[in-house]
Amino acid sequence: MNRCSGNVFSRRGFLAAGALTGAGLTLGDLMMAQQARADQKSYEFIEAKAKNVIHVFLPGGLPQHESFDPKPYSPLEYRGEFGTVKTNTGEVFCNSVPGLAKRADKFAIIRSMTHGEAAHERGTHNMFTGYKPSPALIYPSFGSVVSHEYGPRNDLPPYVCVPNVPNEFAGSGYLSSSYGPFALGDDPSRSTFKVRDLNLASGVDAERFARRRAALDAVNGRFTGSVSADNVDAMGTFYDRAYDLLNSPNARDAFDISKEDDKLRDRYGRDVAGQRMLMARRLVEAGCRMVTLTYGSWDMHAQLTAGVKRSMPAFDRSLSTLLDDLSERGMLDETLVMVTTEFGRTPKINKDAGRDHWPKVFSVMMAGGGIKGGTIYGASNATASEPEDNPVTHADLATTMYHLMGIVADKELMSPGDRPIEIVDGGEVIKGILA
Incomplete structure (x- = not known):
């Protein structure tokens, strides 16, 4: 419901x-x-158009020129050393993403994202919560709001981070900590990958486990009856969800990436980008509502060309495969794929052959889950230094994501002091990218 x-x-x-x-x-x-x-x-x-969300976050600040908003007619010190590639919709991307260019009909690019936060932490806060940072309140992340509104499905955690909680703003904020993320605790690209705490301890069979749980429930019942605190209630919720995972073979199997076909794993790439995106697809297919994953370090203040050549190929290949895989499984229409970063990079190359922080304009991608593919929304100016038309804020992006999930973005949640706080304050749905 x-x-x-x-x-x-x-x-x-x-x-x-x-x-x-x-x-x-x-x-x-x-x-x-x-x-x-x-x-x-x-x-x-x-x-709800989207039943699931895969949020791919690129920490450090993805350069807009070297990805989805090249400026081939600007001077060299602005356009950089890369060329361009024509997409299958007739648009132009940087030639660093040839695979995605062939699939541009599957997604929308927003070229006019903008906010005023040039520090990594503050920009990350914006892109994980839809709010600017406040000294008075810790806001919940997208995944925690989704967890609060919908809860678990198929015995799986509603909100999962791959491989770990990526930053301090990916948590539950003023909501109960029971809505926080479940983290794998290990990287699925590792040959020894194993999700922590998904198997019974050595020497503990199902019957012994059941006795232990009954004893713990009895002790917790007396304690929670006399103490009221969020961390107590949250711990009870975590225990209940852990029991569900341990008791559900299907839920445990969702985390077992070795069950994937070897050829498909090769298509994604046997690397960090590929296996994280494959794991995200497994988890939403099994029932997780929101999976957040990170890839790379894009804070390229120096030697940007070399950095992009090092990091972009795996991203291009794995994200292209994710879109294909979701489409082939009939899941893309109900799965929103959102690729974000904390801000863009300066329009002009610096003295160290890199680009610095630039929150005035940058690009994000949205695909599936009610998004109109083949769309370029908004535009930056001739050097990608500021929006030229249709500026989009982090609040607009958050409102659009919630809208696609069937969540009323200006619904009020209660903070600790019984203060009503809107899920998003002031954002508008970006109608130009909706199918």
Whole structure:
């Protein structure tokens, strides 16, 4: 059931209703108006286009010129050393991503992403929460909000990070820590890869495990009856979900990447990028609602050309294969693939043959899950130094993602002090990229 399609009232809704009462309406009229507004919002958001999300985050700041927004007619010190490649839709990408250029009909590129945070931590916060950092409040990550709104499916954690929680902003924020991510704890590209804590300890069979659980439940029951605290409740939730994983062979199998066909693993690439993306596909196919993975280090202040040549081929190959694999399995229409980074890079090459931090404009990709493929949305100016039209903020991106998942982005959640906080404040759905 979509938990967001009931009588959900945003702060804006109540303010609007207040204006109606000032016009002389009765309490009955007000309630009818509120219900009509709620029904209208429920109708708009009732059908989720995306059942799952794979969030590929490229830490460090992906250079827009050397990926999806080349400037071939700008001076060399702006355009860089790479050339261009024509996509299968007639657009132009940097020739560092030839595989993705052949699949441009499967995704949308936003070339006008913008925010004002030039520090890594603050930019990362924006792109994991939809909010600018605040000294007064820790905001929940996308995955934790999804976990809060929908909960687990098929005995699998709703929110998984591959291989580990990538940063301090990928957690549950002001929500209960029970909505935090489950992390693999090991990299699926390793030959000895093993997800931690998914098997019973040596010498513990199913019967002994059941006795231990019953004893623990009895002790916890007395303790939680007298103590009320988030970390206590959260620990109980973690135990329950761990039991579900241990008791469900299908759930445990979802984490066993060795069950994949060897030829498919080779297509993805037997490297960090390939096996992380393959693991993400396995997990959403099995029932995880949101998988966040990271790849590479794109903070290329020096020798950018060499850095891109080193990191981009594996990314291009593995992401291309992920899109093909999802499509071949009939999963792309219900799986939103979102590729983001904390900011872009400076329009001009620096003295060390690199590019520095540049939050004024950068590019992100969105595919599947209700996205119109073959779309270029927004534009940067001639040197990719600022948006030229249709600027998109991190709040807009978050609102669009939630919209595709059937989550009302301005729904209010309760922070610790019973303060209502909107999931996203002020974002707009990017309608130009919707199918």
